[in-house]
Amino acid sequence: MSTRTLPLLFINLGGEMLYILDQRLRAQNIPADKAKKVMNDIITTMFNKKFLEELFKPQELYSKKALRTVFDRLAHASIMRLNQASMDKLYDLMTMAFKYQVLLCPRPKDILLVSFNHMDAIRDFVKDTPGILSQVDETNKQLIEVIYTPLSGGEFQLIRQTLLIFFQDMHIRVSIFLKDKVQNSNGRFVLPTSGPVPYGTHIPGLIRIFSCSGEELRRMQFRDGGNYSATLREGSFEMYGDRVIKLGTNMYSVSRPVETHMSGTSKNSSQHTKVNTTPNPLAKEELNLLARLMGGLEVQKSTNTDSGFRVNLFATDEEEEEALISRPDELSYEVISIQATKDKQTNAALAKIMGEFGETSEPAPSSSSKGDDLLAMMDGL
Amino acid sequence: MSKMYHKEKSIQLKSSASALYNNLSVLRIAPRCITYFTVVHANVVNMVSASWDGLNYSHRQLQSKEGNVATSSSLIMQAAWCVLPSRDLLVLTSQKGIQMYESDGSIMVYWHALDTPETPTAKAVFARGIAAVREKYICVGVSSGSVLVFDVPSKGSNITLSEVLEEHKEAITDMASECSGNLECIADLVSADDSGLLCVWKSGEDFQLLNKIPGFDTSCSSVKLWKGTVIAGYGTGQIRLYEGVTGILLAEVNAHARWIYSLDIAPFTGLLISAAEDSWVRVWHLSLTPETNSVEIEHMYNECVTDTQICGARFCDGDGYAFAVTGYDLSEIIRYTQA
Numbered sequence: 258m259s260t261r262t263l264p265l266l267f268i269n270l271g272g273e274m275l276y277i278l279d280q281r282l283r284a285q286n287i288p289a290d291k292a293k294k295v296m297n298d299i300i301t302t303m304f305n306k307k308f309l310e311e312l313f314k315p316q317e318l319y320s321k322k323a324l325r326t327v328f329d330r331l332a333h334a335s336i337m338r339l340n341q342a343s344m345d346k347l348y349d350l351m352t353m354a355f356k357y358q359v360l361l362c363p364r365p366k367d368i369l370l371v372s373f374n375h376m377d378a379i380r381d382f383v384k385d386t387p388g389i390l391s392q393v394d395e396t397n398k399q400l401i402e403v404i405y406t407p408l409s410g411g412e413f414q415l416i417r418q419t420l421l422i423f424f425q426d427m428h429i430r431v432s433i434f435l436k437d438k439v440q441n442s443n444g445r446f447v448l449p450t451s452g453p454v455p456y457g458t459h460i461p462g463l464i465r466i467f468s469c470s471g472e473e474l475r476r477m478q479f480r481d482g483g484n485y486s487a488t489l490r491e492g493s494f495e496m497y498g499d500r501v502i503k504l505g506t507n508m509y510s511v512s513r514p515v516e517t518h519m520s521g522t523s524k525n526s527s528q529h530t531k532v533n534t535t536p537n538p539l540a541k542e543e544l545n546l547l548a549r550l551m552g553g554l555e556v557q558k559s560t561n562t563d564s565g566f567r568v569n570l571f572a573t574d575e576e577e578e579e580a581l582i583s584r585p586d587e588l589s590y591e592v593i594s595i596q597a598t599k600d601k602q603t604n605a606a607l608a609k610i611m612g613e614f615g616e617t618s619e620p621a622p623s624s625s626s627k628g629d630d631l632l633a634m635m636d637g638l
Numbered sequence: 639m640s641k642m643y644h645k646e647k648s649i650q651l652k653s654s655a656s657a658l659y660n661n662l663s664v665l666r667i668a669p670r671c672i673t674y675f676t677v678v679h680a681n682v683v684n685m686v687s688a689s690w691d692g693l694n695y696s697h698r699q700l701q702s703k704e705g706n707v708a709t710s711s712s713l714i715m716q717a718a719w720c721v722l723p724s725r726d727l728l729v730l731t732s733q734k735g736i737q738m739y740e741s742d743g744s745i746m747v748y749w750h751a752l753d754t755p756e757t758p759t760a761k762a763v764f765a766r767g768i769a770a771v772r773e774k775y776i777c778v779g780v781s782s783g784s785v786l787v788f789d790v791p792s793k794g795s796n797i798t799l800s801e802v803l804e805e806h807k808e809a810i811t812d813m814a815s816e817c818s819g820n821l822e823c824i825a826d827l828v829s830a831d832d833s834g835l836l837c838v839w840k841s842g843e844d845f846q847l848l849n850k851i852p853g854f855d856t857s858c859s860s861v862k863l864w865k866g867t868v869i870a871g872y873g874t875g876q877i878r879l880y881e882g883v884t885g886i887l888l889a890e891v892n893a894h895a896r897w898i899y900s901l902d903i904a905p906f907t908g909l910l911i912s913a914a915e916d917s918w919v920r921v922w923h924l925s926l927t928p929e930t931n932s933v934e935i936e937h938m939y940n941e942c943v944t945d946t947q948i949c950g951a952r953f954c955d956g957d958g959y960a961f962a963v964t965g966y967d968l969s970e971i972i973r974y975t976q977a
Contacts, residue, residue, distance in 0.1 A: 258713050258733065260758040315758045360947065365873075365897070410873050411809065411832025411857035414897065415762060421657040421966060422680050422713065428967075441945065445967070448917050448945045450895075457856070458874045459892040461918075466889050469931050479937030482918065485895050 258419040259412070260315035261404060265372055266324070266420060267312055268400075269358065269505065271303050272375025273351040274328065275382060278337075280509040281568050291336065291566065296382050297389060298335030303379075304392045313404065318423055336565045342581035343570035349429045350570075356424040357434065357446055358504040363455030365413035367502055368420075369405050370492040374505030376400070377497075397496055406494070433508060451484035456491045642921065642939040643961070644977050648970040649686055652697055653679040655949055657966040659766070659859045660812055660900050662950025663718040664962060665726060665741060673954055674741070675971055676717045676728065677964050683717045683730055685743050686971070698743050702732040713764075720770030724792035729776060731765035736778050736786070738797065747795040750788075752780065767813040771827050771841045775800070779810025785829050785837075787845060803845055808832040811859050817905045818865045824848065825882040828868050830858035836868055838882045851885040860901040862910075865926050867933065869910060871898030877912055879924075881931055888933045894918060900951040904958030909938070911961055913951035917942050919963055943972065 275296065282292040302308070319327075325348055332339055332347065339347065358371045376397050383389040408416075428444025439447050454460055461481035466474045492501035571577040655661050655677045665674040671690040676683050683700040702712040712734040719741060720727045726741035738748040754763050765786075767779030776788045776797075783806030789798050808831040816823045825848055826841040834853020840846040851868070860871040867888065868880040875894035880887055894914035902911045903924075910922040921939040926932075946965035954960040960975040 258715075258764065259762050260760060315760045317758060363896070409808065409832055409857070410855075411811065411859075414857065414859075414873065415809075418657045425656060425680065425967060426654055445945050448947065450917055450942060454875075454895045458895060459876065461875065461892050461895055463892045464889065464935055464937070465891075466933065466935070467887050469886055471887070480940070481895075481920075482940040482942060483895060483916070 258317075258422070259415040260317060261408075261412075262318050262416050262419045262423075263316060264309075264313050264400070264404065265368060265416065266318065266355075266423065267303075267327070268372050268396075269355045269375050270324075270328065270351045271331065272372075272379060272505065273354045274332065274347060275299065275379060276507045276509050277347055277350055277570070278332075278568065279382070279507075281570060282337075285568060287566065287568070295335040295337045297386055299331060300379060300383050300393070301389050302331055302334035304389070304396050306392070309396060309399075313399065318419060321423070338565060338567045339570070340567065340577055340581070342577045342584070343568065345584060346570040346580065350431060352424065352427060353429050353431050353434070354508075355420075356427060357439065359417060359420050359424065360446055360448070361504060362417070363453075363502070364410065364457065365417040366408075366410055367455070367492070367504075368413065368417060369400075369494060370500045370502045371505035372400065373397075373492075373494070374500050374502070377500070378507055394496070401494065401496065450482070451486075453486050453489050456488050458488065460485045460487065641977055643941065643974040646960075646973040646975050647692065648972050649675065649688055649695060649962075651677055651679075651684045651686065651969045651971060652699060653682060653684060654967050654969045655964040656680055657899075657947060657949050658715060660716060660718070660950060662900065662952050662962060662964045662971070664952045664954055665719040665721070666955055674719070675962060676719075677950065677971065678714045678717050681713050681732075683714060683743075685728075687742075700728075700730065700737075700739065700743050702730065703734060703737055703746075703749060715764050715766040716768055718768040720768065720776045720790075722770050722776075722790060723773050725790075727770075727776065727790065729768045729778065731768060731778055733762070733764045736765050738776070738788075748788075748797040750778075750786070750799065762809075764809075767810040767829065769813040769815045769827055771815045775841055777813055777815075777827060777829075779806075779813055779829060779831075781809040783807050783810060783831060785810065785813070800843075801845060803829075803837075803839070803847075805829075805837045805847055805850065806831040806833075806835060808835070811857060812861045814861050814863045816863045816866070817903060819905060820865065823866050825863060825866055828861050828863045828882065830861040830870060832857045834858045834870075834872060836861065836870060836880065838863075838868065838885075848883050849885045851880055857897075859898055862901050862903045864903045864905060864908070864924070865928065867924075867926055869901060869903065869924075871901045871912055871914075873897045875914060875916070877901070877910075879933055879935070884931075886931065888931065889935055891922075891935060893920060896947075899947075899949045902952045902961075904953045904956055906956040907958050909953065909958030910935075911951050911953060911958070913948040913963060915947040917944065917946050917948065919943065919948060919951050919961075921958070921961075941974065 362368050380393050430444045434440035462478050464477045468474050489501055493499055569577050571580060656679050658678055661678050663676045672687050675686045681702045685698040687696050702714045712732045714730055714732045717730045720729055728739040728741055728743055730737040735751040737746055739746050752763055752765060762781055764781045765778050769777045771777055774790050776790055778786045785803040786799060787801040789800040811830050811832055813829045815827050824840060825838045827839040829837045834856045836851040838849040840848055857873040858870045862869040866882045868882045870878050875896055875898060877891040877893045879889040893912050894916050896915035898912060898914045900913045908924040910924050913919045919941040923936040923938050925934040943963060943965055946968060948963055948965050950964035952962055954962055963972045
């Protein structure tokens with residue numbers, strides 16, 4: 258569907274990831290300098306120029322598996338380590354949060370405002386580091402001018418519909434959402450039939466009849482059954498400004514822990530149909546794209562292993578271990594394991610692929626041998 | 639005053655409905671006392687046939703055709719039955735092209751590939767908007783704004799592309815043919831696009847453009863044509879009624895608080911159903927007096943499908959006695975019947 262969805266997906270999921278990591282780093286009392294280094298390293302990697310260039314190219318959305326792999330890599334872009342269970346939980350929270358934001362956006366175009374909320378927060382995280390800040394600003398500018406300002410409402414709706422297909426059938430219960438009563442115990446989000454209408458929409462209720470000459474002949478009211486109020490002012494789509502919409506702002510704080518419930522997955526889990534379950538003949542193409550993307554992700558090699566530390570998304574180590582064991586099968590994320598930085602041979606293969614794409618970056622039709630090399634490299638490592 | 643409709647037993651689907659415009663199609667087969675329903679889930683069409691006694695349900699799933707080049711998996715934008723005098727065909731529109739099946743989904747009789755570029759372009763490529771027109775045409779819209787007109791023989795697979803109509807500049811969202819059964823109506827087809835532009839056509843060897851009704855910077859996601867009147871649903875939640883040939887605005891309703899996803903008309907009674915992302919399904923009654931070009935709209939009924947963004951709503955019969963609803967992430971078709 259829409260070929261412009263990936264940047265929005267990446268930035269918003271990345272933003273949520275940073276909110277959660279920031280909260281966990283503070284909750285675990287990680288020393289300020291180390292915490293700052295982690296946040297800076299991840300944000301630097303997220304906004305790596307080459308990486309973003311690949312990301313911003315018109316393309317179809319990646320599979321859940323591929324995207325999870327990108328975020329795994331991103332989360333490990335610094336001295337921080339996450340165990341499998343914590344990484345799973347982090348990803349659950351990120352995806353459910355963005356799903357919620359996409360669903361509740363008043364207008365499809367407001368997804369851009371949600372993205373700006375994330376960008377504003379990211380800018381705030383790195384405001385003391387001019388180098389990274391300028392890269393974030395540059396990306397924001399690109400988002401506004403080149404990519405999204407010329408799009409119509411209908412095209413934004415297509416982006417939204419594409420995102421909703423990506424999030425289809427995900428009903429993981431998130432404690433903070435349950436507490437705030439924005440999610441039901443069956444994992445579905447609450448959609449209120451009250452509140453301000455979107456910018457550009459009228460409050461339901463009025464019927465107007467016109468004559469052939471265009472005069473209004475009469476008007477009537479009907480009872481709409483909801484409790485809607487007038488629209489708020491429109492949020493700003495500029496570099497800086499009041500976004501008005503609160504979706505996409507940081508909902509976590511040290512006192513609001515991050516938890517998910519694994520039990521009570523939706524009754525429909527037996528009917529759960531993943532979009533990519535059938536053997537995917539496109540896997541090679543997707544892996545090629547992924548390789549190009551990952552090739553641009555510079556992973557920090559920590560020279561001093563003492564400075565490394567582990568972050569836990571759960572309250573205790575025991576809980577984390579328990580979560581790993583008890584995670585239902587249908588919720589397991591398959592991750593493509595990549596050791597690209599360690600293996601000289603694979604580095605060469607990646608470099609070769611990167612090099613083969615000239616200035617115009619036309620992806621060469623993947624010859625089966627190259628695809629196989631890549632698959633071999635990525636599987637079973 | 640008692641409720642006009644009450645909820646019936648839902649029909650379970652093999653997978654949930656995707657958030658796509660007009661994501662429910664219904665085909666009533668009276669001689670066999672069954673009704674077919676189709677709902678799109680990503681790259682799959684879920685087809686259910688339900689017997690009228692409520693005892694028998696059978697399911698079938700149709701996949702989108704990948705096309706010749708092994709590039710990204712093809713998502714389906716819409717599935718709808720086209721009822722022609724001699725045959726009914728099930729049409730699927732996707733990112734790769736247009737598939738036409740016999741009405742029970744058993745055999746694919748025709749495939750038309752879209753011009754998909756080697757590398758993805760900023761503007762997405764897909765087909766969307768399906769309508770059967772008069773005796774032998776099936777019209778399908780494309781993301782470029784083109785409307786493809788297919789000539790369909792009374793039987794067999796010798797379907798041909800007879801014409802390409804180029805009036806729209808934005809992606810086609812929906813199309814509808816005159817459904818009153820009145821052969822005197824001049825306008826046969828209306829097409830709508832993402833800019834809200836409505837084109838009204840007369841069918842024939844060469845389709846003739848009767849009128850272009852400009853939008854107001856808002857996508858028109860669902861459209862119907864009844865007794866020469868265009869009924870259009872917009873992203874702002876408004877419904878507008880236009881006289882088709884002249885383009886005169888007859889009525890405007892602030893109907894919904896969110897994007898409208900589906901409209902349907904019960905041609906025998908003039909009942910209109912509208913459904914939107916705001917969780918509401920609303921039933922209206924239209925009466926038209928063509929001589930005076932005047933319209934009456936009466937609001938009849940509201941149904942709130944709690945916590946659901948509705949993506950499809952259709953009457954199950956020509957009188958509007960029953961209707962069915964689908965919603966994003968819902969794995970069921972919810973049904974309502976008049977009390």
